[in-house]
Amino acid sequence: MLKKIVLKNYRNISNLEIEVGETGNLIIGDNGIGKTNFAESIFYSVYGKPFRTSGSIDDFIGPEYNFSSVLTKWGNGEILEVSTQRSMEKKITRNFKLNAKKVSTKLLPNKFPVLVFAPNTVDIINGEPVLRRDELDNFLAIIFSEYREELDRYKNLLKNKNATLKMLSEGKGGIDTLEFWNKGLAKSGNYLNSKRRWLLAYFNSILESTQKSTGFYNFKEKERELLIVFNPSIQAIEENYEATFFKKLQDNMQKEIIVGKSLYGPQKDDFSILLDGKELRFFGSRGQQRIAALLLKIAQYQIVKKELGVSPVLILDDIMSELDFGNRTKTGQFLLTEKMQFFITSADKNEIPTNILQNSINLPAFL
Ligand SMILES: Nc1ncnc2c1ncn2[C@@H]1O[C@H](COP(=O)(O)OP(=O)(O)OP(=O)(O)O)[C@@H](O)[C@H]1O
Numbered sequence: 001m002l003k004k005i006v007l008k009n010y011r012n013i014s015n016l017e018i019e020v021g022e023t024g025n026l027i028i029g030d031n032g033i034g035k036t037n038f039a040e041s042i043f044y045s046v047y048g049k050p051f052r053t054s055g056s057i058d059d060f061i062g063p064e065y066n067f068s069s070v071l072t073k074w075g076n077g078e079i080l081e082v083s084t085q086r087s088m089e090k091k092i093t094r095n096f097k098l099n100a101k102k103v104s105t106k107l108l109p110n111k112f113p114v115l116v117f118a119p120n121t122v123d124i125i126n127g128e129p130v131l132r133r134d135e136l137d138n139f140l141a142i143i144f145s146e147y148r149e150e151l152d153r154y155k156n157l158l159k160n161k162n163a164t165l166k167m168l169s170e171g172k173g174g175i176d177t178l179e180f181w182n183k184g185l186a187k188s189g190n191y192l193n194s195k196r197r198w199l200l201a202y203f204n205s206i207l208e209s210t211q212k213s214t215g216f217y218n219f220k221e222k223e224r225e226l227l228i229v230f231n232p233s234i235q236a237i238e239e240n241y242e243a244t245f246f247k248k249l250q251d252n253m254q255k256e257i258i259v260g261k262s263l264y265g266p267q268k269d270d271f272s273i274l275l276d277g278k279e280l281r282f283f284g285s286r287g288q289q290r291i292a293a294l295l296l297k298i299a300q301y302q303i304v305k306k307e308l309g310v311s312p313v314l315i316l317d318d319i320m321s322e323l324d325f326g327n328r329t330k331t332g333q334f335l336l337t338e339k340m341q342f343f344i345t346s347a348d349k350n351e352i353p354t355n356i357l358q359n360s361i362n363l364p365a366f367l
């Protein structure tokens with residue numbers, strides 16, 4: 001549980017020290033006042049990146065300063081701090097610390113899980129496959145502390161293999177290293193595949209109860225079933241995945257050399273989300289897509305709680321716009337019965353349902 005946030009020159013927030021509530025926290029204020037910046041600082045202290053599309057890390061320092069710091073204090077007394085410095089030569093350096101000792105950000109999401117639902121979260125449903133893969137990967141990195149490392153290993157192998165393929169397509173270099181890269185990719189890809197399978201099956205096993213407990217989709221006496229379908233690049237039963245993937249790469253070596261890049265593997269995986277058997281990205285209304293994305297976040301919340309035994313912090317940036325009155329109230333009800341710690345930003349107090357207003361604290365200190 002998050003206890004305290006201390007910000008210095010973080011974007012437009014020059015100085016803020018605030019104790020946060022154990023359950024609902026509301027950040028309400030005019031457009032452009034810094035609500036998302038504030039909420040994002042929590043995510044930033046754990047992940048070292050923003051949840052919105054980022055520009056440069058320079059953006060984390062307010063324009064008049066050469067230093068910024070984001071410090072979060074957690075229930076067990078642990079302290080996370082990201083400090084960013086801009087030198088005279090405009091060079092940026094960053095330091096991540098856990099309890100005043102340098103730490104790699106790779107390990108933090110597993111220890112301090114933070115989940116975000118922001119306006120662009122709906123892109124998981126209707127955006128490009130890369131966004132869905134990132135969503136899976138980022139979440140798996142929370143659940144399995146070694147996932148990020150294995151993913152980085154896979155990406156590194158892929159980069160090296162692609163460089164070799166590019167050379168070969170231009171008639172340079174030798175073919176002999178390809179088998180080595182393919183072996184590594186098959187092994188590392190096998191790990192990624194098994195975790196992705198596990199997660200999607202997990203989603204499907206709890207989505208129905210998630211839908212029921214939130215009340216979403218249970219309208220007009222008709223239950224609407226949400227289902228996730230994995231579309232992996234390599235079709236194989238789990239036990240044979242590594243061998244099948246390796247064979248596919250070896251069999252298609254010439255094809256990959258002609259195009260000059262890798263054509264198969266987890267970097268091409270995707271999944272579809274179906275509502276009553278129809279693909280939501282083509283068929284669903286905007287509100288339905290948004291609710292499905294919200295349900296996926298709630299399912300993630302439940303999985304973290306079950307698998308890690310900790311309750312993740314939930315950031316809900318601008319969550320209420322696009323939801324009708326009934327769905328706003330259902331969202332509030334669910335957040336409150338689960339007793340989760342959440343942060344909701346909004347430009348309009350009227351869109352926050354009464355149940356949330358009555359059970360949350362306002363965090364107006366920096367406005
Ligand atoms: N590095 C920075 N230095 C100073 N200001 C910045 C920096 N980066 C962003 N800002 C500004 O911070 C302000 C607050 O942005 P933020 O997205 O937090 O607003 P918001 O309160 O969430 O608004 P909305 O209601 O529109 O979502 C914006 O005016 C933005 O331009």
Ligand SMILES: [Mg+2]
Pocket residue numbers: 035036037317318345
């Ligand atoms: Mg905002």
